[in-house]
Amino acid sequence: MNQDYIKADEWSIIEEGFDLKRVKSSESLFSIGNGAMGQRANFEETYSGDTFQGSYIAGVYYPDKTRVGWWKNGYPEYFAKVLNAPNWIGIKVLINGVELDLATCKKVSAFKRELNMKEGCYRRSFDAVLSNNAMVHVDVTRFLSLDLDEVGAIAFKVTVENMDAEVSFFPFLDSGITNEDSNWDDKFWNTTKVSSSRNRAFIEAHTMKTNFRTCTFMQANLDYNGESISGSLEEQHDNFVSLKFSKKAKKGEQLSLTKFGGYTVSRNHPENELVHAANEVLDKASNFGFTKLMEKQKESWAKIWDMSDIVIQGDIKAQQGIRFNIFQLNQTYLGTDSRLNIGPKGFTGEKYGGSTYWDTEAYCIPFYMATKDEMVARKLLKYRYNHLEKAIENAKKLGFVNGAALYPMVTMNGEECHNEWEITFEEIHRNGAIAFAIYNYYRYTGDYSYIPEMGLEVLIGIARFWHQRANFSGYRNKFVILGVTGPNEYENNVNNNWYTNYLAQWCIHFTLEQLSKVKEGYQKDYNRIIGKTNLTPSECESWKKVADNIYFPFSEEHGVYLQQDGFLDKDLVKVADLDKTERPINQKWSWDRILRSPYIKQADVLQGFYFFEENFTLKELENHFDFYEPFTVHESSLSPCVHSIQAAKLGRMEQAYTFYLRTSRLDLDDYNKEVEEGLHITSMAGTWMSIVEGFGGMRVINDMLSFEPRIPKQWASYSFKVNFRNRILKVKVSQDEIHIELKGDEELVILINGKEYKLALNTTTII
């Protein structure tokens, strides 16, 4: 843990007291988003202290020219970057001509931030004494509307407590912004027009290269004792426009500036109608007004929470942690647009550039399947189907042929945009996660239709890749997969990573099965796919030969599959025996030392045991967990959740609980000392999994929903809801009982601790 200034609270993230050193961290933690746009918790008013500015528009990116020390053949030419978008939140404030700036005030007190997760809004208030001795009280509320998802709203309230004072507000738009994470200091935005009309203003700008056209817009109104004060245009040039609202206010009386702002984008509107669309959405927002829009916001968040909330009784920090995770996931991705995906930092920072990693398939899909309509997960699958051609091109660049597909490590539009050979070229297990998600979707939702419609083509491309990527080792008389990086990125360019080999085998077998099923049940789709892919029976035979004869490194001595060839050659000192000053090794050790150590960044063999647990006995899981976990440093945000689930399954609840806390409060407590750069969004889905799959023991077994609930001794109870095939189940687990309530149109038979229960409709079953 690196920080603990966030107050424990069930529904809110709260910071009290102003500390310049915490500003960037809080800018991440108090970020808001609505799936279509996102905003770091930057101040509206001028702030001359250290800050990391970030406004983001979903799907708007820039292909930054690749920067490497030594070029390797096959590297992509660019790295698609999440873009810092034009600033719409800015409001300069003058009190008797002196600028409000928390970095230069004489005194700041009663500073408080609150991210109200229940209502989906962010509030900030403080008292400050300016250099002219004006004592001001400021109260700001900001939210990004779920109902009008192009609009954000701000109510900025100022009261001068100790004098009558002229208060001036300058709400502005600014497209002269930069990305911190720029390779070559390229200019990412080109502004084409700045305009204003009464209390509204617009900046039309497009991204360079990708040419996403945007209109950043705002409307402002000032209210003083119920009177609306009119404003005027203050400044309009280049990439900046500012209005001005000024009023001499009596001592102790409040001035309230309301600002609506946001973006209309050519992804959603004809490109010559962006200002028109902006006016339309501003009209809608004005018609509601700030208060009514805020009420709608609460209602919309209430709906989300109704389905996705997890309630933990008796452990307020754990409660806050899980809600923070669920809240951020919903702020990032709502499943309304199959062109979008879930970036590892969501809308909270720039790092990791491109938006889509294998995190989506491995970690996020279960959350979205269980807490949303199944169409949401289907959209995430379709995203990859839409990128199949690009995945085939990507494989071609690396020398693969005949429609083999390698999905990118990192992408925006389907093209690879990562450039580290040991990851880009070698961390190929990502291809397996994409196939696994297809299986997982069908297993959970029971919706087979995706496979004949789209999934099978993806599977064929992936199977072709594995078939070509393996080679026959005459020495072993088996097929081997050389030169890979497994999920444990603390090993690079290893041979026969067990996880990768297992996935390769599984992908081919699964694809062959689906080919048979589609051939039987969906003749028309089958013919279309065979026609398109030119797949022949002999090619399938050839895949099967590889899959049936793949090599798995195994240690007879330890009774475990080996993470890769040569793992036992390492100096096998357990993490517990490492000096604490050596941790985290990714900050303390040189890269070569990490590589030759036995230390594991995140689940690798155990990731395979997580995906395919039905293929292994509990004893096997225990052996492997006991062998590998002691070497695992969990220095990836994706590590603790899988271990928490497995520890729970092994009945090791103390360990499971420790892992849970680490995953759920990773950012709140800043375990990895990097929260300033943004939040770890994708691993937040892992937190949800550690409760629902870990403690709740939720699985689908033989087409039946199953639970094996356990509960940490620190908790009185926990409850969650899942949507299983259009039935809503609410599960509540306390120390003594399990309550399960079913809502929907049909009864459901489920397994609890291996025993079948027929759940009656709208009734709570107590076990």
Add this chain to the structure above:
Amino acid sequence: MNQDYIKADEWSIIEEGFDLKRVKSSESLFSIGNGAMGQRANFEETYSGDTFQGSYIAGVYYPDKTRVGWWKNGYPEYFAKVLNAPNWIGIKVLINGVELDLATCKKVSAFKRELNMKEGCYRRSFDAVLSNNAMVHVDVTRFLSLDLDEVGAIAFKVTVENMDAEVSFFPFLDSGITNEDSNWDDKFWNTTKVSSSRNRAFIEAHTMKTNFRTCTFMQANLDYNGESISGSLEEQHDNFVSLKFSKKAKKGEQLSLTKFGGYTVSRNHPENELVHAANEVLDKASNFGFTKLMEKQKESWAKIWDMSDIVIQGDIKAQQGIRFNIFQLNQTYLGTDSRLNIGPKGFTGEKYGGSTYWDTEAYCIPFYMATKDEMVARKLLKYRYNHLEKAIENAKKLGFVNGAALYPMVTMNGEECHNEWEITFEEIHRNGAIAFAIYNYYRYTGDYSYIPEMGLEVLIGIARFWHQRANFSGYRNKFVILGVTGPNEYENNVNNNWYTNYLAQWCIHFTLEQLSKVKEGYQKDYNRIIGKTNLTPSECESWKKVADNIYFPFSEEHGVYLQQDGFLDKDLVKVADLDKTERPINQKWSWDRILRSPYIKQADVLQGFYFFEENFTLKELENHFDFYEPFTVHESSLSPCVHSIQAAKLGRMEQAYTFYLRTSRLDLDDYNKEVEEGLHITSMAGTWMSIVEGFGGMRVINDMLSFEPRIPKQWASYSFKVNFRNRILKVKVSQDEIHIELKGDEELVILINGKEYKLALNTTTII
């Protein structure tokens, strides 16, 4: 082979005909150097075509900020770059006001370049028709003086053939130059003063960060029919100074501008006396005059050739190749300064930044030992001794302790300046080459004194490194070395690279032997070293335990040591069976494909067999050669020479000859399609080895010089000289006989084909 425009000639490199596309290639091939400075064959006059400008001063470099895509702990902060230095060669020429520029002339004919290697000078001549129809004949001679090594001399002769014409020469200096190979477009030079005095001019400038202070200087004189035409200052500002010499010449009469120029540097003079030193050296050059200085140049080169020439009869291309290699080595390093070393591109380009690689120890030292006084090789060894503290710091950065030393992969001043984890951190065999060179030096020269004086400390640091770098594998009950890159850089992060493991073992055993020898024979040195290093008998015991128990991968099936663990898992298709369109693989294949292929860039296991051949039988060599060479693509300039030597040893003269041609004409014929960037200087020493050690079979066996001469059937004879322990032997091998002539003060017993011969003084022994 990529080009063949160089005319075959025994003593010269000749280009005939002007081709814009060949300019950059010829700029490399016709480079000149004198050990202290170097100059690409850029034109003196204006040239608006594509060119790669390069003037270099030995030991003057710039630490360019590291550029990587993804930072890894342990990377150095900068990469020391060979610097393009201020231009001293420039002479703008106007004919009746029209600028001479070969890229824009109406016609260029009779263009010829000649690098006369015997005399150490570069000539260029051509006829050109300018836009004003002036027909000019130009004849330029340029050399860098061996006698005054701060001075270069140019005679630039112009004759207008078809009219009386005003010819103006503007000899200039220019410090407004850049490096092509700059990471961040930093400004590398800061000019502090530009001055002139009569026919001389000076630019004082220093490098940024490293603060090497330099004075670039020139003096010019114009001669017309024996009359000296005086000049005047034309332009003097910022970072530029130009003189002007103008004369109306009669049709067909020659104007000759002589320019002396060069650098005085704070490495060699007090920094406030650089202009003074420049004036002094210009006085000396003027006193000689161009013609006399040129005569001295011939004499000095004659001395170099007398000792280092290799004469091949009956094969003019082979003759030209070997002389080109010997010439370039001598242009690059003459052994006069132990602060200097041999950069892979010498003074012919910028690439590979830092100057010193393991190439020096592995490839260059044998050449310098045999063709120079032994002090030259000793200076190269001392260079590493001087860097020992930095090598210890370098190891410390990577987590090693207790005085373990890891010499840098690339360096200027002892600090590591490479930044690719798989090379910087993992290509650690370089440490072994540095120890091997100490052994090789003693073996050849018989001078043991270096070891007690300096070498033993280096060996202790290296032994400590290997001891710590190995770890015990409980699985194998042996010590293993994990995560390395061998000489074959087409494998990264492999385990138990046989060559590395063998070197590690050898280094420790050799160090322990030397400790005993120094303890016995050099008590005072021994005490000093033990005091300084705190070496204890138990530490030595612990080294020995590692060395005695190191693991070597071996294949019983093939009867060969394996390049690394898992080599036999590869798809073992031989190079001969690869489609030719796939070659060179480093241009045609993605990096991951190269890595998992069996293809070998340069000798790896065979490099070990080269260094330590006395430890292996001829049959073992044959087995390993037959196993590995068929997988070797020789895509490193350092590859063919070792294979040529081993093929010769195995009596495979056709193969040896093919490898020889490839190494000796690598740049002349541009096998690697990159000669524009500069020459492959260090591999040129390998060419010398392939004749002397390969065909000549020269070795030191039991402290005795030994030859086992063979001769390619294409040659009538070849001869070379070696300095062995201050005796000069001239060896001439023809198809029928071996002639050996001994010069010196003492008789010498040598082995020829395993038989002892006592050579009489100043007599030719015929065998």
